[in-house]
Amino acid sequence: MTNTLFEKAKPILENLQSHSFQAYYVGGSVRDYIMNKSIHDIDITTSATPDEIESIFEKTIPIGREHGTINVVYQGEQYEVTTFRAEGEYIDHRRPNEVYFVRNLFEDVKRRDFTMNAIAMDMHYQIHDYFNGQQDIADKVIRTVGDPSERFNEDALRIIRGLRFQSQLGFQLDTDTFNAMEQHISDISHLSIERIVVELKKLMLGNAIKQSFNNLKQFQAFSYMPFFKHFDLSKIIIEQPMPLTVFIALLKVQQPNTTSNISDLKMSNQEKKYINKIIEIIEDIPKVQTKLQLKLFVYDYGKEDILEVLSYADTLKVNNIATNSPFIINSRTIVEVAQTLPIHSRKEVDINGKDILTVTDKPSGPWLKATLREIERAIIAGEVNNYQPELIKWVKTHV
Ligand code: ATP
Ligand code: MG
Numbered sequence: 001m002t003n004t005l006f007e008k009a010k011p012i013l014e015n016l017q018s019h020s021f022q023a024y025y026v027g028g029s030v031r032d033y034i035m036n037k038s039i040h041d042i043d044i045t046t047s048a049t050p051d052e053i054e055s056i057f058e059k060t061i062p063i064g065r066e067h068g069t070i071n072v073v074y075q076g077e078q079y080e081v082t083t084f085r086a087e088g089e090y091i092d093h094r095r096p097n098e099v100y101f102v103r104n105l106f107e108d109v110k111r112r113d114f115t116m117n118a119i120a121m122d123m124h125y126q127i128h129d130y131f132n133g134q135q136d137i138a139d140k141v142i143r144t145v146g147d148p149s150e151r152f153n154e155d156a157l158r159i160i161r162g163l164r165f166q167s168q169l170g171f172q173l174d175t176d177t178f179n180a181m182e183q184h185i186s187d188i189s190h191l192s193i194e195r196i197v198v199e200l201k202k203l204m205l206g207n208a209i210k211q212s213f214n215n216l217k218q219f220q221a222f223s224y225m226p227f228f229k230h231f232d233l234s235k236i237i238i239e240q241p242m243p244l245t246v247f248i249a250l251l252k253v254q255q256p257n258t259t260s261n262i263s264d265l266k267m268s269n270q271e272k273k274y275i276n277k278i279i280e281i282i283e284d285i286p287k288v289q290t291k292l293q294l295k296l297f298v299y300d301y302g303k304e305d306i307l308e309v310l311s312y313a314d315t316l317k318v319n320n321i322a323t324n325s326p327f328i329i330n331s332r333t334i335v336e337v338a339q340t341l342p343i344h345s346r347k348e349v350d351i352n353g354k355d356i357l358t359v360t361d362k363p364s365g366p367w368l369k370a371t372l373r374e375i376e377r378a379i380i381a382g383e384v385n386n387y388q389p390e391l392i393k394w395v396k397t398h399v
Helices: 004-018 028-034 050-056 105-110 133-139 148-154 157-169 175-190 193-204 209-218 244-254 269-287 291-301 303-310 313-318 331-340 353-360 366-381 388-398
Strands: 023-026 043-046 060-064 069-074 077-083 085-087 099-101
Touching: 004 023, 004 028, 004 043, 004 050, 004 069, 004 077, 023 028, 023 105, 028 133, 050 060, 050 069, 050 077, 060 077, 085 105, 148 157, 148 175, 157 175, 157 193, 157 209, 175 209, 193 209, 193 244, 244 269, 269 291, 269 303, 291 303, 291 331, 291 366, 303 331, 353 366, 353 388, 366 388
Parallel strands: 043 077
Antiparallel strands: 023 043, 060 069, 069 077, 085 099
């Protein structure tokens, strides 16, 4: 059996081999291929050093040169090509400062985290599986390469990664691996929050989130992470996949009086904004009582994000977060209201601040913003049509 993504990348392996280097597909793509799952990106491991990779290929990007990773641009796609490497001393339970480039595949796969991620495959689909990764995949077991306690002691992120794979794949954790996770969990306090967040995002979206989240709770993993350590996670129940942003909003709403600061998670401004919006939506849901409030609610937040929140209604309920009568707010009422709104944003209002100043001949001030809001409300309530001559008349009688 072949796979189009591997076939597309094959000339890269051929090219390396024609220069007498070894080259293999490795990591997630090989794991997913063996599992018959769709493959998203291909990692290549090779005996060629970064200099040698750069001299062989026309177009390269040195994205992680110091640890051996060069991106090869080939037919419009980028492929991560990483030199076989072994790792030096681990300090502080984080990735080592030193890496050694080596010339054999075994050394390279030996430093990888789990047996299922340590399988290499050549361009003829020949598998090199030194740690029985295929058997573990068949048995649906997550097991570290080598002694779990040592491997987690070296890099505590592997604990979170293991739980992330459990959530994504629905595999069981091997008993020794599980016990070592529990034993080393406090070491995750040495990790950078950025690395943790990358894994948590994938973990929260996994189909087997329930098991994985319960393990995080059992290990008290969150108490060693910035931001999350301020919450009582024993009060949180997660049984359905959700984006990390929604999970964070849920924590904030359920436990509003913590000293936690979203900025400690070092997520993007766009993500922070989204989290705050989700918090507002969740908090406003129970306040909607009248038809007009429902219209304004849909107008203010937009259909998409409200429907997103509603898809977690069960989770809100089991976490004792106030919701609303399903007769007032449900996905059908939201869609219907959205269809009938006369305007969808301030941009669509047929009068602007400048027009209002001209009509009223008053100096600008905070009243202007309040007036614009009142106009939006009046349009949505159907008290005035969104048509400039009528809006001017409305301003003249109301301001
Ligand atoms: P995904 O399908 O989500 O990309 P992946 O297994 O490819 O999963 P990556 O984070 O892309 O995961 O890492 C690529 C490979 O690098 C892994 O399969 C594993 O072999 C190795 N690896 C990544 N992080 C670590 C780590 N902290 N310790 C040891 N090996 C690691
Ligand atoms: Mg990957």
